[in-house]
Amino acid sequence: MHRYRSHTCGELRASDVESDVRLSGWLHNRRDLGGILFIDLRDHYGITQLVARPGTPAYEALDKLSKESTVRIDGKVVSRGTENVNTDLPTGEIEVEVSEVELLGAAAPLPFTINAEDGVNEERRLEYRFLDLRRERMHRNILLRTAVISAIRHKMTALGFNEMATPILSATSPEGARDFVVPSRLNPGKFYALPQAPQQFKQLLMISGFDRYFQIAPCFRDEDARADRSPGEFYQLDVEMSFVEQEDVFQPIEKLMTELFEEFGNGRHVTSPFPRIPFREAMLKYGSDKPDLRAQLELVDITDIFEGSEFKAFAGKHVRALPVPDVSSQPRKFFDQLGDFAVSQGAKGLAWVRVAEDGSLTGPIAKFLTEENVAELTKRLSLSGGHAVFFGAGEFDEVSKIMGAVRVEAAKRAGHFEENVFRFCWVVDFPMYEKDEDGKIDFSHNPFSMPQGGLEALETQDPLDILGWQYDIVCNGVELSSGAIRNHEPEIMLKAFEIAGYDRETVEAQFAGMLRAFRFGAPPHGGIAPGVDRIVMLLAEEPNIRETIAFPLNGNAQDLMMGAPTELDETRLRELHLSVRKPQPK
Incomplete structure (x- = not known):
């Protein structure tokens, strides 16, 4: 027999009665009924009820162990009898009479209960996230996330897309949020930026001739937390396509979303096809560019x-x-x-x-x-x-x-x-520019988007009247993604940035690689990047995105479990050619 188990805790059925088995798992719950000890043993796959009778070594061992200790048990499968079947458990027709117990890992006193949602505050849960993830709801959410990502990969490949990886260490880019930066030891005084999105690289892949790309991409943005946005890092389904117009991007993504939400939506209806709503119409009719059509x-x-x-x-x-x-x-x-x-x-x-x-x-x-x-x-x-x-x-x-x-x-x-429904829509025709708080013209969406009307529009129209080939996909009032048909012509790109206050020299310096590539025959291309975390949040019916991420940061962008961010000692700072200036106390 295997050292730790012959079966999992979700596997045994009535057909296994009289079998000798070995199980390993966590002590989920314990009940003493009339001198007989009943233990719920839990592993990744489910729960099996154990029985230990008074006077046996198994009883003495199990009675002393704290909840959440890990054990290996040997025993015999017995029938619970018709009157004692637990219909809530797949293993509810049987139980295991324990003959031998081995303690594999003792549990210290628990900071909160595992077998029930007891309302413990989020900070405590994040500090002991490894325990929080043992809870049924959290365990289910993370498994849902795994299944969704696996399905995305399968469906995108079936749609003719190729999965590729893009760099994590790169240059800064004006994506609209603050970069996380990494000092370069070999290049004193210079810094890498973690990608806010693989924007430039996926466009370069199209220019390189790969036609249909996707990636489950990690993205990093130094921005504040909110219910539908995790600080620090998040994951998105990054997609790019060559020789396409807007509707060519919509078709595979709409098919993917429909299938994904039908497969994992627990019977909730997915409305299809997705309506196309111009930005200005959305603001007038719904008061939001993320309209909840329910x-x-x-x-x-x-x-x-x-x-x-x-x-x-x-x-x-x-x-x-x-x-x-x-x-x-x-x-x-x-x-x-x-x-x-x-x-x-x-x-x-x-x-x-x-x-x-x-x-x-x-x-x-x-x-x-x-x-x-x-x-x-x-x-x-x-x-x-x-x-x-x-x-x-x-x-x-x-x-x-x-x-x-x-x-x-x-x-x-x-x-x-409407309840129990996923109501999707595309929001289209976003303004290319907007005025910031100081009255300055700035990009309102993705700066790499193609303006509707091209160079002529940039040269002849009021910037605030110019629309971009930009679009969002929205579900139940949650923005899942932004996307655009890209600006692939150097002169249009330079003019677009000029209107937003960037001189030619700055653009040529910041986007040298991109502009150089555009000058060697760039195809028209476009893409989109639905947020994986938000997709899972909707499917799991969770109000907070952190409930669908295994190890999220808290609202202050801190990892309470691992103690990040941390300070560096002087040796490491000198190696990186850095000195630290802490803010003065107010």
């Missing part, structure tokens, strides 16, 4: 209705309306709670009216609306008895953010929200 409500721009109005709350402002059917009979509490929610999103309040069966409007602002206002609102919003309308007014971006959140919340509260 919410079956849309915002309507009614700014023009109140131009020149004497109603000061709306006059001279951008005004958005949210018509909600079948809620006019809701109690006042419904409206007050939605108003409180709007305030929590940054609003000063939430104006609203009800529509009576005769078409008249009632509510806090009804008296400020003229007959012309009411007639135009009724027509524009297709109002009828039972409707309520919620209003937001202010600056465009502010109103979009607040009313976009109100749209989803109202849909959930009013029964206009």
Whole structure:
């Protein structure tokens, strides 16, 4: 018999009754019922119930061991009997009467329970992540991640893509976030940058003639954590294709996502094909470039209705309306709670009216609306008895953010929200440029994107009117990926960067390799990079991305288990030609 096991803890069945077996695993739980000791033994594959009877060496050994100790046991498989079958376990028809026990690894007192979710705080869980990963939910999440990545590789290969690796140590690139940098020992005063994405290298692979590339790529960005973004590092399905237009990129990715979410979505419906929504339309209708289409409500721009109005709350402002059917009979509490929610999103309040069966409007602002206002609102919003309308007014971006959140919340509260479904969409036609906080023109998305209209658009149009061949894929309000048709012509690239404030010499220096390659016959190409962590987060129905990563950093980009980041001693600093200047205490 094998030194540690003849079977796994998820393998034994009624057909194995009377077999002599050897199992190894962790002591998951222990119960003493009427003097008989029942032990749940757990390994990667499942749980098997063990039985130890009083007066036996096995009883004495198992009774003293702490939970989560690892043991090897020998014993005989016996039937539990019909009345004692545990239908929640695949091994629930049998148990193993233990004859011999060997302690393989004793467990110290546990910082939190393993066999139950006890609400321990995240910092504690991350400090003892190796224990946290023993919990059923976390173990299941990581296995789901493994299965998803394996399926992605299989499906991408079947779609004709070739898996390739790109460098980790490279040069800095203006991807929109801070780089993690690595000092060069052999080149004093110089630094590598960890890739924010394999952007330039995957484009160079297309120029090299490989046509269809993919990679499960590690990416590194020195940015703050949030629920759908892990600080430090993350993984993405990096994809690039040659001789393609936008729709050529959409087709294989849409097929991949549909199959992936159908396979691992536990029966949740995947809506297909994915609608294409222009960025400006998404902002107007949904208040977000990451629209959650499960919410079956849309915002309507009614700014023009109140131009020149004497109603000061709306006059001279951008005004958005949210018509909600079948809620006019809701109690006042419904409206007050939605108003409180709007305030929590940054609003000063939430104006609203009800529509009576005769078409008249009632509510806090009804008296400020003229007959012309009411007639135009009724027509524009297709109002009828039972409707309520919620209003937001202010600056465009502010109103979009607040009313976009109100749209989803109202849909959930009013029964206009789809459950158990994955609603995908493509958001397209992003602006090429935007103004930063200082009023400077900057790239709004990927700086390597091809502008719609090419060089002519860059030379003749207002930069803020230029659209890029840029696109996002969104699912249930979560942005899974950004992508673009790339700028592969040197003069267009130089002009695009010039508009964003980069002179020719700077661009030639920072992107020397890329520009040199473009000058040797670059194919039109494009790509995308869906986030693996976010895909698994959606499939696992987890609200926080760290619940799908085996060893994530905490919100302060610290590894509490390994103690990273760490300080370097003077010897190592001298070797790297570095000195440390710590910030002065405030």
